[in-house]
Amino acid sequence: MSKPEFVTAHRLPKGSVWRVKAELVGGTHLEGLAEPEDALPRVRISPEAFQALKGLRNRGETIREVVERLIFEAAGEP
Structure with a gap:
């Protein structure tokens, strides 16, 4: 699964964070x-957990995305 990207005609501030308001x-x-x-929560993990999460990554996925995916899977959400 590739990481989604989008192109916009508007200049977004560097380091800004966006969420979907409506489809x-x-x-x-x-x-x-x-x-x-509103900022995304920060999660601190041990070096051992970081290494374990690296092994669970899908192609192009960040450690943060792995953690989010695991949380959603545990909660039974798609």
Whole structure:
């Protein structure tokens, strides 16, 4: 599974984080996360856990994405 990418005509601030606000017929409405309480949570993991997660990665997947995938799988969500 490849990592999704998108191209926009608007310049997005470097380091900004966005989430999907609504799925539309012609695309997706994104909402910027500007407030500290909206920021993605940080997770600290041990070096041993990091090595184990590296072995669970799919092609092109980051460690953060592996953790998210595992959480969703454990919760029974797609």
